[in-house]
Amino acid sequence: MAGRTILISGGGIAGPAVAYWLQRYGFDCTIVERSAAPRAGGHAVDLRGASPWVVERMGLLDAVRARSLHERGLRMVDARGTKKVEMPAEAFGGRGVVADIEILRGDLAGILADATGDDVEYRYDQRVVGLEQDGDGVHARFSSGDEQRFDLVIGADGSHSTVRRLSFGPESRFSHPLGAYNAHFSISPELAAASGLDRDSSDDWFTIHNAPGRRMVGTRPDRDGGVKAMFIFGAEGVDAGVLRDPVEQRRVLRERFAGMGWKTPALLAAMDMADDFYFDSYAQVKMPSWVNGRVALLGDAGYSPSPASGQGTNLAIVGAYVLAGELALTQGDPAGLTEYEGAMRDYVERNQKLMPGGVDIMIPRSAAAIRMGHVLNRVMLSKPLRPLVARAFAAEDPFTPREYPDQLADAASSN
Template sequence: MTKTVLISGGGIAGPALAYWLRRQGFTPTIVELAPSPRPGGQTVDIRGTSKVVAERMGLMPAIKRAQLHERGLAYVRADGRTAAEMSVELLDGAGAIADIEILRGDLAGILHDATSNDIEYLYGDSIAALDQDATGVDVTFTSGTQLRFDLVVGADGVHSRVRKLAFGPEEDFVHHLGGYTSFFTVESPEPLNHWMKIYSAPGGRWVGLRPDHDERYAKALLSFRSPLLNYDRHDVDALKALLVRRFTGLGWHTGHILAALPDADDFYFDSTSRVVVPDWSRGRVVLVGDAGYCGSPLAGHGTALSLVGAYVLAGELAAADGDHVRAFPSYQAEMQAYVDQRMELPPGGIKMAMPMTALGIRFRDASTRLMTSRLLAPALARMAAAVPDRIELKDCSVQWRDPVGVTAEETE
């Protein structure tokens, strides 16, 4: 039986889920608040099991064409000298920088291109209300449109509207880890030579630059430690002013970055938070990706969890012939160990990554140099290789067929 599925969120998890659902004979629709696909954004990575999903989607050629060939992460001092560095090769792509890094907007664009021909996108709209019963979900959109769907999926990120409507208030599921992060594009003040560079200042502050496709530009990063702040995340001017107050007077390229801040048209700001939802479904509503499980930027793996979660959710719905009562618990059971693993924070968490004192910064840099030394680096690489993703994807290429009878295997 064909099932209609409304997916809230047109970023990564939403289109990936729609891709797989469409191949199984479902009729997915994506609603996205933005007026059109959003380009740019921060750099994300594809690693481990998510590479397998991307390969089964036939997207790896496009991803490799769009990827940023980053060489690694370097901590720098106020005068620009390197204090410590970790190359991609050191951990075979399992470290802070993966072997496949790509701008979030580029990956979203690839997923959009793979789905836009046969999946309806409702741009510039969002869900205002959900009313579910035994046979479906009545959805009221902010535009005033009212439609009915068999199932609804929240793939709308950390601040999920679907989760708020169907599960409860955000504060029940989003846990602040003690920091805030912003990204935006600037003219590059120096050749980065494909390295991500981070300058740490006392007070738990990071000033970073990350390569862009065009070497004339870079993605700027301003992050700081702080208890919860009371702010309007839609008031961009106020958030930019907050950053100016926090970072004025610091060294390295901070002045250059702050000077570009007022005119940044791709500005992003958010808290460093984890999303923990004990049960990912409520009746006919289910969550995927950051809306249901997010370890924060400190943990990473958000894109991987989105791609893998979309694949598993679609697979369980297909295996259950669309019966959400069976499919949703099976989806969580398949994903839970992997989610738990990839939501783990690195040793020391935000305190180690963003020290409050000059002594703490020197200790972190010295620890990094020790871990990347000839003595310890090989052992570290072996340890990373010995911890595979805690999930084994089902190979559904034989049983999964789209409406015209083409298998996933035949299109790759």
């Protein structure tokens, strides 16, 4: 094969997934990951679209199901915690807000990393700091001071990708903010109890509470009996510099969500004790091309659809499968990267389309709009409409990736 050594920046979802397929096809993969160790837990992601099909081909669907969260569905409550809407996960054929398969991002990343086996080299606590390519390969420099040549480089380092910045240009050219911020953190069972957030069976739901002024608070069950907390709010009036200042992030949250009902005060009180506080803006990554010579972007780095879409994990896993398959077909020639882009472009663009109303549907402006949302959801769930909505969801995603023959892997291993 012309391109045998491949550097992958990012050991999240897309990185290990593409390494899994590339090593099966006979490529030598090195993954650099900036975290010091694999990160467990994190937020819940869902396997939608074609991704369960890919995960099944990897032989990992049972492992994923065994680790999944078993959320019962989405529940909307008012300020007193009174139920307004209940959308079971199985409504709409498992394609609603809560999908058939929900799993913590860290658990999925761990399953994928374990599946890559010993042939893939993982270098933790390390970043790419320089990339220079010529006709034959790419010279990479690392934060450790090491330097190494690779035949190809894949940037799977998330929506704030370093590979994208080094090989394509600054983030501001490609990242399109959607006008909202989101914060997530985990609350251990002990902290939940101490904060007055004792879990009961009703907490097996993804529960959300909206308040006027574009604010949403939510809780999801954690696998250990704890709680995952989430806050989403409109970006108006908040300086973008907040993204660089974790102290300010917490202050803004407390200010924005002051006076909100349901469990909001207890969740805010628990926030300061959480050790995995995460804050970012909702944004989509849109690029004219994900390929520059011997460097390609994969997953959120090239085409994050934003957490608002629920499709990021799907695109990362399907993209990994297609990218590796095309490189196998072209025997590692950079032309395979262009083929990957051609095969994925339409699927990505369809999955970046948000539901009508976009983020505004998630964080309505007024009390009337919140009530209207509850009514609309109840209508969608009504007996006559439910099957029609399910069919509309199913028709949204007709993409079936090409079946890259398993013989490719067999041929590679006998070379």
